[in-house]
Amino acid sequence: MARVALIMGSVYGAAQELSNTVQQALHDAGHTTVYNSSALVTDIHDVDACLVITSTTGQGDLPSNLESFYFSARDTMPMQQQKPFGVIALGDSSYPTFCGAGEKMEELFYELQGIAPVPMLKIDACETLEPETKALPWLKDWMKSLPTV
Numbered sequence: 001m002a003r004v005a006l007i008m009g010s011v012y013g014a015a016q017e018l019s020n021t022v023q024q025a026l027h028d029a030g031h032t033t034v035y036n037s038s039a040l041v042t043d044i045h046d047v048d049a050c051l052v053i054t055s056t057t058g059q060g061d062l063p064s065n066l067e068s069f070y071f072s073a074r075d076t077m078p079m080q081q082q083k084p085f086g087v088i089a090l091g092d093s094s095y096p097t098f099c100g101a102g103e104k105m106e107e108l109f110y111e112l113q114g115i116a117p118v119p120m121l122k123i124d125a126c127e128t129l130e131p132e133t134k135a136l137p138w139l140k141d142w143m144k145s146l147p148t149v
């Protein structure tokens with residue numbers, strides 16, 4: 001079983017609510033989580049995998065509760081040594097910078113030398129009212145990359 005860091009960014013609560021649901025699903029599958037309302041770089045120091053769930057704000061910007069994590073990680077580069085990561089990005093396709101924060105986090109984890117076993121999931125608020133309907137099947141697939149013992 002794996003220890004998973006949940007890295008959450010949310011402004012109005014949708015990504016936070018989804019993170020709570022995903023945390024429960026991870027626990028139901030027997031995994032443990034490290035999950036803070038404002039992620040810390042130390043959250044990813046001693047885990048088997050990282051899962052980012054973030055909305056986008058402004059014009060392709062990170063939610064403010066994720067900024068400190070993002071800039072600290074850029075400064076300190078906590079290398080992931082081929083550990084699996086995943087990104088679930090909430091956004092709205094009426095913005096030209098659709099899921100921009102998710103893209104930034106994906107780029108960061110690639111630079112940290114993580115590996116993405118499944119491509120980033122982008123959930124468009126214009127077409128999906130209940131993000132978990134998309135996120136939970138994606139999560140099931142993503143969890144296949146986690147250690148099971």
Ligand SMILES: Cc1cc2nc3c(=O)[nH]c(=O)nc-3n(C[C@H](O)[C@H](O)[C@H](O)COP(=O)(O)O)c2cc1C
Pocket residue numbers: 009010011012013014015016054055056057058059060061090091092093095097098099100125
């Ligand atoms: C002020 C504002 C700016 C936004 N900017 C973007 C954006 O640049 N790109 C995008 O894909 N979505 C954008 N969105 C849409 C949100 O990311 C989307 O509604 C998301 O589901 C909100 O999740 P949250 O409640 O966790 O913050 C914006 C929404 C608001 C209200």
